[in-house]
Amino acid sequence: xxNDLSLDSHISRRFNEELEEVRHKVLVMGGLVEKQVxxxxxxxxxxxxxxxxxxxxxxFEINAMEVxxxxxxxxxxxxxxxAASDLRLVISVIKTITDLERIGDEAEKLGRYAxxxxxxxxxxxxxxxxxxxxxxxxxxxxNSLDAFAHNDVxxxxxxxxxxxxxxxxxxxxxxxxITQMMENPRDIKxxxxxxxxxxxLERIGDHSKNICEYVVYLVKGKDVRHISLDRLNKRINTD
Amino acid sequence: MTTTNIEQxxxxxxxxxxxxxxxxxxxxxxxxxxxxxxxxxxxLDIAKHEVIALIGPSGCGKSTFLRCLNRMNDTIPxxxxxxxISLDGENIYDTNMDPVLLRARVGMVFQKPNPFPKSVYENVxxxxxxxxxxxxxxxxxxxxxxxxxxxxxxxxxxxxxxxIATGLSGGQQQRLCIARTIAISPEVILMDEPASALDPIAxxxxxxxxxxxxxxxTIAIVTHSMQQAARVSQRxxxxxxxRIIEVGETSQIFTNPQHELTENYITGRFG
Numbered sequence: 001x002x003n004d005l006s007l008d009s010h011i012s013r014r015f016n017e018e019l020e021e022v023r024h025k026v027l028v029m030g031g032l033v034e035k036q037v038x039x040x041x042x043x044x045x046x047x048x049x050x051x052x053x054x055x056x057x058x059x060f061e062i063n064a065m066e067v068x069x070x071x072x073x074x075x076x077x078x079x080x081x082x083a084a085s086d087l088r089l090v091i092s093v094i095k096t097i098t099d100l101e102r103i104g105d106e107a108e109k110l111g112r113y114a115x116x117x118x119x120x121x122x123x124x125x126x127x128x129x130x131x132x133x134x135x136x137x138x139x140x141x142x143n144s145l146d147a148f149a150h151n152d153v154x155x156x157x158x159x160x161x162x163x164x165x166x167x168x169x170x171x172x173x174x175x176x177x178i179t180q181m182m183e184n185p186r187d188i189k190x191x192x193x194x195x196x197x198x199x200x201l202e203r204i205g206d207h208s209k210n211i212c213e214y215v216v217y218l219v220k221g222k223d224v225r226h227i228s229l230d231r232l233n234k235r236i237n238t239d
Numbered sequence: 240m241t242t243t244n245i246e247q248x249x250x251x252x253x254x255x256x257x258x259x260x261x262x263x264x265x266x267x268x269x270x271x272x273x274x275x276x277x278x279x280x281x282x283l284d285i286a287k288h289e290v291i292a293l294i295g296p297s298g299c300g301k302s303t304f305l306r307c308l309n310r311m312n313d314t315i316p317x318x319x320x321x322x323x324i325s326l327d328g329e330n331i332y333d334t335n336m337d338p339v340l341l342r343a344r345v346g347m348v349f350q351k352p353n354p355f356p357k358s359v360y361e362n363v364x365x366x367x368x369x370x371x372x373x374x375x376x377x378x379x380x381x382x383x384x385x386x387x388x389x390x391x392x393x394x395x396x397x398x399x400x401x402x403i404a405t406g407l408s409g410g411q412q413q414r415l416c417i418a419r420t421i422a423i424s425p426e427v428i429l430m431d432e433p434a435s436a437l438d439p440i441a442x443x444x445x446x447x448x449x450x451x452x453x454x455x456x457t458i459a460i461v462t463h464s465m466q467q468a469a470r471v472s473q474r475x476x477x478x479x480x481x482r483i484i485e486v487g488e489t490s491q492i493f494t495n496p497q498h499e500l501t502e503n504y505i506t507g508r509f510g
Binding site: 006009010011012015081082083084085086087088221222 | 465466469493494495496501502503505506507508509
């Protein structure tokens with residue numbers, strides 16, 4: 001079976017429109033979440049407290065989209081009783097928007113952390129590793145949304161695999177921060193705040209990975225959550 | 240997928256048509272109405288105590304297939320059945336097989352409730368009396384009451400057992416037909432769209448009943464309601480132009496069908 005979900009080939013044209021609309025809204029929400037993450041990271045890395053405030057205040061829009069899409073999915077269940085790939089699409093959408101909303105929450109945290117950290121005039125050297133991690137996470141989120149947009153299992157699998165690198169980077173930052181805290185106890189508070197930011201970015205990576213797992217479920221009908229990469233690849237390759 | 244690919248793929252049945260504990264085994268079944276072939280090379284097992292749903296568009300051969308399982312098509316002179324169909328390993332089209340006895344073992348419930356224009360009691364008692372299953376009136380009474388109870392109808396009709404059956408509601412009439420089928424202790428029950436003429440409440444009662452009956456009987460049900468197939472059956476077979484395209488666990492067929500034609504049908508896409 002190919003990756004084309006043929007959303008436009010239902011006998012009911014209205015059903016085509018409903019599914020397409022809900023998919024489109026997920027992508028719009030994804031775009032908004034991406035922007036929030038990018039802005040949150042910029043606010044943090046540039047010590048821009050006003051941008052941080054904007055990010056922290058903009059989360060309501062993402063929450064509202066989650067509620068609206070959820071409601072639309074409920075209507076689809078009630079009216080259409082979707083089956084097979086349609087059912088998997090609606091399930092994937094519901095789960096994807098939950099993860100997107102949580103990514104939005106993490107972005108909001110970045111914005112909130114940016115404000116006090118800007119006041120404390122933390123030197124940019126503290127941010128070097130964070131910047132690196134942030135760039136990776138942004139790419140991962142973008143790729144996961146791209147995989148969703150194109151029902152691209154290959155891209156989803158590559159993105160899932162890349163989460164390991166994010167985790168390793170997070171571990172490295174944590175180790176580095178612990179060393180700094182031991183060497184310079186007066187910087188513990190600053191180091192803790194950077195650690196929370198790194199944690200937020202690492203969580204965004206986890207949520208992006210989840211989205212990719214839903215893409216695999218959507219296209220292949222296989223549940224690949226909570227399994228190792230090896231088992232995942234085996235499950236994908238067995239029919 | 241191109242049309243050519245689909246044509247190639249309809250010639251084989253996808254999924255798992257065979258089981259270890261088959262009650263009915265169908266091998267290489269072809270059915271013809273005069274020169275016109277309605278069913279093509281069907282291979283399928285129906286397991287003991289399972290509900291198997293047969294789904295597919297109108298005219299795809301699922302009712303024809305179902306009627307072959309208790310030789311109901313014998314009554315159609317132009318109908319010819321080829322291949323092997325066995326019930327517990329016994330060929331039902333063997334010349335020694337008495338179709339009347341076969342139909343006592345493989346009962347049938349039709350789309351439209353068809354009670355005899357007799358009393359509720361007589362409808363249920365008719366079969367046991369014909370097959371000599373009761374030695375006396377007390378035994379017959381017992382069969383009637385037990386069958387009505389199994390069909391979930393007894394409490395509603397216990398005070399009017401001797402009233403005319405056609406006075407019952409549609410849902411009650413259909414359950415009466417099920418009681419009539421059960422009364423002669425069949426091993427298999429064939430159901431041809433048993434709830435299509437019923438309202439949602441009566442449908443829910445019939446579906447609940449099917450689930451209950453599965454403990455004692457093997458059931459094959461033809462239905463046009465995808466949700467009904469998903470609710471009542473353990474396995475589902477998809478028919479298309481006289482062939483079984485795909486057979487599998489119902490949960491798999493409705494969440495992740497492997498064949499594009501199955502997917503198109505159950506999601507309401509142009510096939």
